[in-house]
Amino acid sequence: MIAVRSSRRLQRWLVGIMAMVLAFLLAPAGLARAADVPIPVPPNSGTGLTDKGAGVVSAADRDFVIKVRLAGLWEIPAGNMAVEKSEDERVVNIGRSISAQHVTLDKLDIAVAKKLGIALPNEPNRDQEGWLNEMRNASTAQQFDQVYVDRLRAAHGKIFPAIATIRASTRNDSVRKLAQAANQFVMTHMTLLESSGIVDYGSLPTAPAPVAPGSGPVPVDNQMLAAAEENGIPGVSTSVILLVLAGALVAGVITTMRIFRTR
Structure with a gap:
């Protein structure tokens, strides 16, 4: 009788230990990824970016500076219209x-x-004037809201990759710093527009299919693989390792319980 009670106590003890170990192994794995990894935010100072006008200015650089100006020429009056015409706070x-x-x-x-x-325009281009006219001619506040949000969201989506290209490739320090600022503004504006809850995502253009899948703008090289494997077994994810350890623990507990039952 005493042996049976001891065996049951041991079983309960092993089950409790197993539960605690599983909680330790598995729960932090997901939580760490969600809570411990900070979202990177470009700093406002100490970036090393200069603004001396130094470096070659390419045709793409000039086009970018002009497009930033054009964006303001229609988005400023469009925003003012939103304040005047919209009934949605x-x-x-x-x-x-x-x-x-x-x-x-x-x-x-x-x-x-x-x-x-670089010579800058002082009036919006034809497309932008057309979008502003759509907003002016909206018959209801709700129609205005939809036109305003959709036109601006689509425009920001088009300029976003262009900014990234200039930020990554320009040889001119002033253009580089402007692209850095423009990138942060555009990200903020897209997020603001999407917070309206009325963006028609189905109308946005889709990304072109890659010419060679797997060899796109984010190449995987040996250096990246080595960095990824520093904290684990090469080619094996942390989740797989934890599951294997948990399985081994369960198997060990079951085997131990069977041994005590046969005694």
Whole structure:
């Protein structure tokens, strides 16, 4: 009788230990990825970015500086219209924020253009005028909101990859710093527009299919693989290792319990 009670106590003890070990092994794995890894935010200072106008200015650089100016020429009045015409407080605040931020970005752009001798337009282009006319001619506040949000979200989606290309490739320090600022503004504006809850994602253009799948803009080389494997067994993920350890623990407990039952 005493042996049976001891065996049951041991079984309960082993089950409890197994539960604690499983909780230790498995729970932190997911939590660490969600909570312990900070979201990277570009710093406002100490980036090493200069603004001396130094470096060759390419045709793509000039086109980029002009496009930043054009963006402000229609998004500032569009935002002002949102404040006046929308009946949705979310859209009113989005329009006010984007308009004000483009005023700031426009000043940065004008300063860079002056430094580099780039002539800037003073009126929106034909497409942008057409979008502004759509907003002016909207018959209801709800129709205005949809046009405003969809046109701006689509425009930001088109300029976003262009900014990334210039930020990564330009040889001119002033253009590089402008691209850094523009990238952060555009990310903020896309997020603001999406917070309206009315973006028609189905109407946005899709990304082109890769010419050679797996060899796109993020190549995997030996250096990247080595960095990925520093904290684990090469070719084996942490999750797989934890599952194997948990399985081995369960098997060990079951075997131990069977041994005590046969005694």
